[in-house]
Amino acid sequence: MITNISLMSVFVNDIDEALEFYTEKLGFVPKTDVKLANFRWTTVHHPDHPELExxxxxxxxxxxxxxxxxxxxxxxKGTMHAFGIATDDCRKTFAELTARGVEYLQEPSERPYGVEAVLRDSSGNWLVLVEQRPYTGEDFS
Known part of the structure; x- marks a missing residue:
């Protein structure tokens, strides 16, 4: 039986730069950093969710x-989507992250499903920051 997602990958231009971004800007925690002859396996996780690397x-x-x-x-081109990040207050989290120098593509905006902002990581990947609220299909008409 599948219990949860445990690993997802995001492509980056430079692992050291990305590691710094995800830990210092977003507050993730380093998990694994193994250097082999021609490959490097580096993972981080959110401090409250170590089950997802x-x-x-x-x-x-x-x-x-x-x-x-x-x-x-x-x-x-800056068109690579990475993943979504949940927050309990999109506007506050957006302000905190942009104060740390995180680049944004879209300021917090009301959507049928909540409040959404779009940020970029250090490699130009889109990170969607979402304060989700309950919604139905009718909310999109």
């Missing part, structure tokens, strides 16, 4: 060169 990965194997190039192009 976020792997900071360079684009490359097991992707082939064509896919690696496509991922790098999307990252360079």
């Amino acid at each position: 976020l792997q900071l990965a360079l684009p490359g194997p097991p992707l082939d060169e064509e896919d690696t190039s496509a991922v790098r192009r999307m990252m360079q």
Whole structure:
């Protein structure tokens, strides 16, 4: 039986830079950092949710060169979506993160499902910050 998601990966340009961003700007905690001859396995997690690790990965194997190039192009264009982050107060969290120097694409805005802001990580990936509230399909009409 599947119990939960335990690992997800986000492509980054530089693992050390991303590690600094996710720990110092977002408050995540380092979990694993193993350096092998041609690969580095680096993960962080939110302090309240150690069961979900976020792997900071360079684009490359097991992707082939064509896919690696496509991922790098999307990252360079700033169109790569990483993941959503839940918050209990989007406006307050947005203010705290931007005060720490986190770049944003969209200030907090009312949506049918709550309040949403869009930020960028140090590699240009979109991070969606959401203060969710109950909604139904009718809320989108």
